[in-house]
Each structure stands twice: as C-alpha cells, then as structure tokens.
Amino acid sequence: MLPNTAEALASKVPVLVLTGFLGSGKTTLLNHILTAPHGKRLAVIENEFGEVGVDDALLAENTRVQHEEQIIEMMNGCICCTVRSDLIAVLQKLAARVRAGELRLDGILIETTGLADPAPVAQTFFVDYSVKAFARLDGIVTLVDARHIEQHLDEEKPEGAENEAVEQVAFADRLLLNKVDLVSEADLGRVEARLRAINRFAPIQRCEQAAVDVGSLLDIRGFDLERTLEMDPEFLSTDGEHAHDASVSSVGINEEGEVDFELVQDWVHTLLQTQGARLYRMKGVLSVAGRREQLVFQAVHMVFKWTSELRREEETGRRSRLVVIGKDLDHAQLRADFAACV
Numbered sequence: 001m002l003p004n005t006a007e008a009l010a011s012k013v014p015v016l017v018l019t020g021f022l023g024s025g026k027t028t029l030l031n032h033i034l035t036a037p038h039g040k041r042l043a044v045i046e047n048e049f050g051e052v053g054v055d056d057a058l059l060a061e062n063t064r065v066q067h068e069e070q071i072i073e074m075m076n077g078c079i080c081c082t083v084r085s086d087l088i089a090v091l092q093k094l095a096a097r098v099r100a101g102e103l104r105l106d107g108i109l110i111e112t113t114g115l116a117d118p119a120p121v122a123q124t125f126f127v128d129y130s131v132k133a134f135a136r137l138d139g140i141v142t143l144v145d146a147r148h149i150e151q152h153l154d155e156e157k158p159e160g161a162e163n164e165a166v167e168q169v170a171f172a173d174r175l176l177l178n179k180v181d182l183v184s185e186a187d188l189g190r191v192e193a194r195l196r197a198i199n200r201f202a203p204i205q206r207c208e209q210a211a212v213d214v215g216s217l218l219d220i221r222g223f224d225l226e227r228t229l230e231m232d233p234e235f236l237s238t239d240g241e242h243a244h245d246a247s248v249s250s251v252g253i254n255e256e257g258e259v260d261f262e263l264v265q266d267w268v269h270t271l272l273q274t275q276g277a278r279l280y281r282m283k284g285v286l287s288v289a290g291r292r293e294q295l296v297f298q299a300v301h302m303v304f305k306w307t308s309e310l311r312r313e314e315e316t317g318r319r320s321r322l323v324v325i326g327k328d329l330d331h332a333q334l335r336a337d338f339a340a341c342v
C-alpha cells in the first residue's frame with residue numbers, strides 16, 4: 001500500500017463530487033467546467049436516477065468536440081446504494097487505462113443524481129482499496145437552488161428515510177448558492193443562514209448559471225476526513241443502512257416518432273399548474289413534428305424553459321425521451337398523457 005505521504009497523495013487522481021438536489025444546476029456546472037480553458041484532462045462519471053437517461057444529451061454538444069479525450073461514463077440507478085459497486089468498477093477501469101499508459105487524467109468529476117446522499121459516494125474513496133490507491137476525494141461541491149432549497153430542507157420524510165437535501169448540504173466542502181437571479185436579496189440572506197446552520201464550515205458562494213471560477217473547484221484539497229468524521233462518526237462504517245423516501249419516484253418515457261408541440265405544451269402547462277409542487281424535476285429531449293432540431297424541455301417545479309438543439313438525426317432518430325421525477329407520481333397516467341401527444 002502507498003504510504004499516506006504528500007508524494008503518494010500527489011500521485012493520485014483528484015476527484016470532485018458534484019452534488020445538489022434535483023435541478024439545482026449540477027449539469028450546468030459540469031458544462032461550465034468542461035468548456036472552461038483549464039487545460040486539464042477530466043473524466044466524467046454521470047449518474048442518473050431512472051431508466052431513461054437524458055443528461056448525456058444535455059451536456060453541451062461542444063463538450064465532446066472540444067475535449068475528445070473526455071471520457072464519459074454513465075451509470076443508472078442510485079449511486080449511493082445499488083450502483084456503488086458500479087462506481088468502483090468504473091474507477092477501476094479508468095485506473096487500469098491510466099496504468100497501461102493509455103490515458104492521462106488530471107481529474108475525475110462525478111455528477112451524482114439529485115437524490116443521492118453524498119456520504120456513501122465519498123466513502124468509496126476511503127474503504128475500497130483499489131480505488132484508494134488510484135484516486136483521492138478532493139472535494140464535494142453542493143449546488144443549491146436558491147429558489148427551491150427551503151422547501152426541500154423542510155420536507156418531512158417518512159420514518160428512517162433521509163432528507164437528501166439536508167445531507168447534501170451537510171457534506172459539502174463548498175456550497176454554490178445558484179440561481180440568485182430567481183430570488184431577492186432577503187431570500188438569499190435567509191437561505192444562507194439555513195445553510196450555515198446545517199454546515200458551518202463550507203464557504204458559500206453565490207452564483208448564476210453556476211458560473212464560478214473553475215480554479216476554485218479543481219484540485220483544491222477541500223475534503224477533510226477528520227471534520228467529516230466529527231460530523232458523522234459512522235462515515236467509514238460500510239454497513240450503515242440508509243433509506244430513501246419511497247413516495248419519490250422517477251418515470252422514464254421513451255417514445256418513437258414525433259410529438260405535436262401544441263399538445264405537449266398544453267399537457268406540460270396543465271401538469272405544472274396542477275402538480276408543480278410535487279414535480280421536482282422534468283427534463284426531456286423531444287422530436288417535434290415540423291422541426292428538424294430537437295427541443296429540450298427543462299422544469300424544476302414550476303420554473304420551466306424550452307430550448308432548441310440541433311443534433312444530427314442519425315444520432316437521435318425521431319424519438320422523444322423524457323424523465324419526470326417527483327412525489328406520488330401516477331406513472332401510468334403520465335405515460336398515457338405523453339403518448340397522446342405523439
């Protein structure tokens with residue numbers, strides 16, 4: 001085993017974990033990091049909650065073109081539970097390529113799902129020997145949606161289930177208070193006081209579109225095991241059970257063909273009006289009748305936007321993918337209503 005000297009640490013690949021509740025701005029930050037001129041070769045591990053993935057499509061098109069060496073690995077499921085072994089496997093694969101001289105890596109970014117507890121992800125870097133020899137947890141950055149965080153911190157959870165939003169704030173080494181454009185100065189002050197009460201160490205930086213200095217995030221030696229153990233003495237114990245709120249679920253829709261834009265707009269409008277409070281997140285890439293480019297739909301509760309995206313058809317085909325994550329969702333109804341727009 002490598003001794004824990006400064007030299008041994010310096011030889012390990014620094015890992016940045018991006019966390020934050022659904023829709024807080026993790027992918028926005030990831031795009032910002034990947035397109036910034038830092039000259040580092042970064043591997044990205046994306047984790048999505050639910051069987052239909054959309055995040056790969058939301059990564060800036062130029063990300064891949066400009067950074068051909070970028071390695072993007074996807075994992076489905078909850079990174080903090082079932083797919084932890086997948087995370088270890090992905091990291092081992094990267095380690096093997098680095099050892100074989102096929103790959104040079106200056107850092108690894110892991111974007112967790114918005115419903116992940118970051119603790120088990122962080123723990124992976126301390127309890128798995130092969131991972132520990134190759135990489136070191138450099139920092140946990142938590143994105144906070146200034147507009148919606150309070151309602152998530154306040155949410156009552158069933159007995160035994162964790163409040164993920166609280167855990168994400170508690171485990172942060174850096175807190176990025178994002179979406180400052182959507183709230184007032186008074187709101188920001190109140191939210192900062194809430195964050196401070198949960199985590200008194202992490203610096204809080206206000207931002208819009210997660211536009212922060214990338215140098216303040218990469219290779220910063222932000223993670224402090226002692227402080228984490230002080231907060232959570234069970235941090236390194238691997239048999240700790242954790243449960244999620246079973247009423248929160250994800251519906252993945254993947255439909256062939258084109259949708260009628262007016263019908264989809266009406267459906268979305270009604271859905272957000274009637275169920276916006278419990279619709280944590282919707283995101284989709286849709287093929288629309290009469291348009292060559294695909295439309296990207298994003299919603300976080302009732303805040304939503306449409307953008308258009310020109311993608312090569314051979315890459316996408318004419319199909320639409322949509323993910324809806326929320327509380328007490330009627331999966332069959334959502335599927336049927338969307339199918340009626342095709």
Ligand SMILES: Nc1nc2c(ncn2[C@@H]2O[C@H](COP(=O)(O)OP(=O)(O)OP(=O)(O)O)[C@@H](O)[C@H]2O)c(=O)[nH]1
Binds near residue numbers: 298
């Ligand atoms: N108004 C506003 N919108 C923002 C800001 N930052 C991000 N958004 C939007 O918020 C939505 C969610 O952003 P993402 O970056 O996809 O959030 P995420 O945390 O990756 O979402 P999940 O992966 O689904 O948890 C998108 O529509 C973004 O364009 C901001 O500062 N202000």
